[in-house]
Amino acid sequence: MEFPNTGDFLAGRLRDKLGHDDQAYIESLISETREAESGEVLVSRGTIANSSTILISGYVFRTIESGNRRFIVGIHVPGDFIDLHAFALKRLDHNIVASGPVTLGIAPHQRLRTALEEKPRIARALWFATLLDAAIHRKWIQMLEQLDAPRRIAHIYCELHRRLELIGQANNRSLRTPFTQIDLADMCGVSAIHANRAVGKLRELELAEIRRGDLYTSNWDALREYAQFDGAYLYSDGPLRFDQDWL
Amino acid sequence: MEFPNTGDFLAGRLRDKLGHDDQAYIESLISETREAESGEVLVSRGTIANSSTILISGYVFRTIESGNRRFIVGIHVPGDFIDLHAFALKRLDHNIVASGPVTLGIAPHQRLRTALEEKPRIARALWFATLLDAAIHRKWIQMLEQLDAPRRIAHIYCELHRRLELIGQANNRSLRTPFTQIDLADMCGVSAIHANRAVGKLRELELAEIRRGDLYTSNWDALREYAQFDGAYLYSDGPLRFDQDWL
DNA sequence: CGGTGAAGCTAACATGCATCAATAGACTGG
DNA sequence: CCAGTCTATTGATGCATGTTAGCTTCACCG
Numbered sequence: 001m002e003f004p005n006t007g008d009f010l011a012g013r014l015r016d017k018l019g020h021d022d023q024a025y026i027e028s029l030i031s032e033t034r035e036a037e038s039g040e041v042l043v044s045r046g047t048i049a050n051s052s053t054i055l056i057s058g059y060v061f062r063t064i065e066s067g068n069r070r071f072i073v074g075i076h077v078p079g080d081f082i083d084l085h086a087f088a089l090k091r092l093d094h095n096i097v098a099s100g101p102v103t104l105g106i107a108p109h110q111r112l113r114t115a116l117e118e119k120p121r122i123a124r125a126l127w128f129a130t131l132l133d134a135a136i137h138r139k140w141i142q143m144l145e146q147l148d149a150p151r152r153i154a155h156i157y158c159e160l161h162r163r164l165e166l167i168g169q170a171n172n173r174s175l176r177t178p179f180t181q182i183d184l185a186d187m188c189g190v191s192a193i194h195a196n197r198a199v200g201k202l203r204e205l206e207l208a209e210i211r212r213g214d215l216y217t218s219n220w221d222a223l224r225e226y227a228q229f230d231g232a233y234l235y236s237d238g239p240l241r242f243d244q245d246w247l
Numbered sequence: 248m249e250f251p252n253t254g255d256f257l258a259g260r261l262r263d264k265l266g267h268d269d270q271a272y273i274e275s276l277i278s279e280t281r282e283a284e285s286g287e288v289l290v291s292r293g294t295i296a297n298s299s300t301i302l303i304s305g306y307v308f309r310t311i312e313s314g315n316r317r318f319i320v321g322i323h324v325p326g327d328f329i330d331l332h333a334f335a336l337k338r339l340d341h342n343i344v345a346s347g348p349v350t351l352g353i354a355p356h357q358r359l360r361t362a363l364e365e366k367p368r369i370a371r372a373l374w375f376a377t378l379l380d381a382a383i384h385r386k387w388i389q390m391l392e393q394l395d396a397p398r399r400i401a402h403i404y405c406e407l408h409r410r411l412e413l414i415g416q417a418n419n420r421s422l423r424t425p426f427t428q429i430d431l432a433d434m435c436g437v438s439a440i441h442a443n444r445a446v447g448k449l450r451e452l453e454l455a456e457i458r459r460g461d462l463y464t465s466n467w468d469a470l471r472e473y474a475q476f477d478g479a480y481l482y483s484d485g486p487l488r489f490d491q492d493w494l
Numbered sequence: 495c496g497g498t499g500a501a502g503c504t505a506a507c508a509t510g511c512a513t514c515a516a517t518a519g520a521c522t523g524g
Numbered sequence: 525c526c527a528g529t530c531t532a533t534t535g536a537t538g539c540a541t542g543t544t545a546g547c548t549t550c551a552c553c554g
Contacts, residue, residue: 064389066475073388085378088371093382093480123370124335130377131332135340137384141320142311144391145436148510180531189392194511196533212520212531228313233340395540427501441541443503459501459550 022121029115030054030105036098038178042082043096049086051108055079058102059177063186064094072187074137075099075156077163081129087112100178132235139233144189147228149198152188154207154227157215162231172220179213269368276362277301277352283345285425289329290343296333298355302326305349306424310433311341319434321384322346322403324410328376334359347425379482386480391436394475396445399435401454401474404462409478419467426460 033056036042042053042060055076062074062082073094076082082096087109116123136159143155157175164170185195202208207226208217217223280303283289289300289307302323309321309329320341323329329343334356363370383406390402404422411417432442449455454473455464464470 062385064385066389066393069393071389071392073385073392085382088374088378089482093482094385127335127374127377130374130381131335134377134381134384135332137381137388138309138311138320138341140388141384141391142313142318144388145318145320145433146313146316181533182531186392190510191512192531193513193533196531197511200533235336235340428503429501437540438542439501440503440543444541447503 022119022125025115025119026122026125029107029111031108031111032106034104034106036102036104038098038100040098041095042098042102042104043086043092045093045095046091048091049083049109051106052084052087052112053082053096054105054107055082056103056105059099059179060102061097061099061183062094063097070186071189072183074133074140075160075187077160077167078169079167081126084126084130099183135233135235149188149190149194150201150205151227152190153184153195153198153210154202154223155229156184156187157208157210158220158224158227158229159231159234161220162229162234162236166234166236173216173218175215177213177215183213269366269372272362272366273369273372276354276358278355278358279353281351281353283349283351285345285347287345288342289345289349289351290333290339292340292342293338295338296330296356298353299331299334299359300329300343301352301354302329303350303352306346306426307349308344308346308430309341310344317433318436319430321380321387322407322434324407324414325416326414328373331373331377346430382480382482396435396437396441397448397452398474399437400431400442400445400457401449401470402476403431403434404455404457405467405471405474405476406478406481408467409476409481409483413481413483420463420465422462424460424462430460 031051043049045065055078057078060076060082061072062076064071064073083092085092116126139159143152147155160177161170161175164175181195181199182192184199185192188195188198190198199210202210202223205226207219207223208215210216223229278298290296292312302325304325307323307329308319309323311318311320330339332339363373386406390399394402407424408417408422411422428442428446429439431446432439435442435445437445446457449457449470452473454466454470455462457463470476
């Protein structure tokens, strides 16, 4: 199977968690790839799917619509399964939307089913991915409870930077995204105007310059300290610590 | 195995998801029960465990300590596994603390391992529980992004009421908890003083009276509407919609 | 019975954020 | 090249919430 312009996409979340054979096996679950445009709704709340999706390139949001406003409750980077829930729960309680152009891999549920039956290590890795999603959600909850708007934005970029680092796609001085200030506002639970002021504050403090979603900084450490970012919740220090006896 | 004062505790989250045989099987995973006092730290951040814990009676919080303040990022009710992560991730990125006196069931990882190998339906149900945790977390994120403090408190009680209803422990006119206003503040990400104002506002609006953690209301519907509570995210409408072909 | 500490409550002032209004810049399509 | 739309920016005003301080109520216990 060919993945145009993406290289070794499954370097993603499961990197170091699986051997090369298993990674290749997961890639073989993908029956086809697909491009989608910015803003396209990839998975709608309530629909029932026969396949799950892995993000190969670009960013996607998990969004919840409520009272004619949209809220972003999660972000995914390449290598993430974005709708494993659809496999287990069938219907989803939120939408999944492309932020900027994306490339997706489609994994039919039938192939996933076979994989789970025949490769216990795959099942383990997918469960790990689910637990990691939950850990990231908990961090967002704490971030929303604790931080003001400028720090929330800084924290989101710090988290993304670390997650990109784990898949070998981080840059020392910048982090390019297609996010608008409205997107940032919907992530932080503030108004777009206030998101603008928060971006302005990061600029004023000379911690980061955010232009059209792209963040530029000369000092990630200072930015991380300002955002009180500690990446331990990403469980990225070395290989998966599953009990070796399990399966 | 006897569970004093708890009755059919596993009516919990997996109710309707498993047959009676499987429920009995899960209960058999529990090697012993244990009581704990209010405030006791049941699982510490970073420790490595050889067993997982199921909550039999009482409430527990997931907490994250940061900058000499505590934040609550999740609540559990009887029937919930509270540290399945410990099984898959070994160490946890947060603490688990008793709110009020609790009864716990201890499930050694070795028995869990056997269960996952031999009973695919159990593995499926535990994965479902994990996905449900993530869905609840996403709802909290949206709640923090969208609602003001009085509505956040109302939403938390509405969610708990529904979750208790699912295990047959809900009451028509009240919801009794051991939560202090400080606890409510730590859930909502506001100061204790403001949590007090928020409680006062619910009283003033005649939506609910909250005294020492116990909520009394004559009109749950009005409270739910005020909090914009829609319980669809709890995936409780009928039996689990796993693909019947899977395993 | 009265002391003690935790929890709940109130007031006054400071700051964060929402909202409205208006404008400027950037991209897009005709 | 212009018009239209989406995005970014700024200022003014009011509400939501933080902070500090002090007070009250209640459960518990000596």
